[in-house]
Amino acid sequence: MNTNNVDIDTAIVTDAPSGPPLAVQPSRLRVISKRAIDQLDYDPAMVLQAVERAYLGLGNGESDNPRKLKSEPPSRHSVAYSMLGRDGGRRTVGFKTSYKHDPAHSRERQKYYTTLLLFDDETGLPVALMDGSLVGSLRTPAVSALIARACAPRARSVLVVGTGTQGRTALPLLLCALPNVERLIVHGHFGEGIEAVRRTLTRFHPQRDIEVSSDLEASARDADIVLGVAGAGAPEAVRHAWLKRGALAILVGYGIHADALHRADYRIATSQAQMQVTGLDLVDEQGQLPPVDAELPDILLGRKGARRSEDEVVFAFNSGMVVTDIALGRVLAEAACAKGLGEEVELW
Incomplete structure (x- = not known):
């Protein structure tokens, strides 16, 4: 699995700040x-551990994750985000930018750029300016896996709706959190994407394979967990009526209808404040979002339950939080520096 022999697990085995990996x-x-x-x-267990620690630090007040800023033109042909945060556990401050130019939601024409700028908050020195695409593609499914472990620990079937970047990395992290899941169902409309999901899964779990769904409603009715990771142009979405009792619906992008949120018995968000920024396409006829019952940091710290009963339909809104980018980004930046990857520039 680790073809480059990079041991990045050791970078997060202690809460003590390690300082810059190389003198700068x-x-x-x-x-x-x-x-x-x-x-x-990367090792899925390492990713899961780094992201979980970031949420624990946020929940106990050790870290900080201010509300993200968003800019979008009236035509909605592009969207930009700016995020600032501090991971107290690793003493790292980070700034993330994200810009997507997506005319007509076309995969072929889409342009997406994301960067992560990190500073060591103990020495005051810069750590790195790095491409943030790998960090983002890992930390989001890791959060979904943490939600699934908390809300549906006995789940045996999972439906992934969408085969883009998030869909391709979802299953290895989900199986890391819930190794007893038996059925892995994938619904998508691009053969290349479905094969990419399969390749990523078999890279980490050579004995496992996916079931390809041709009927979204039938697949949703069979699933204990439904993960919506489709793109904005997704032609179908799982309705609340299709979810069986006790099911967990996790929305990252698209692929789950807004009525699953409004009619859910229990609602979870990574952050209610972030949901007010990135979840506006889920508002009701009055332009309102329902309140959430629990946020993920409180669930992980045991302050609130992941659900009230086993037969409730639970909806979880997974909105990316920069504190997780910072925690995982620091791990990957140190691994890159240890291998001599990257280039130092005199910027200031």
């Missing part, structure tokens, strides 16, 4: 490109 001058910044980041491999 205050005027210099290490830039780590997507090509360099892609040379690193």
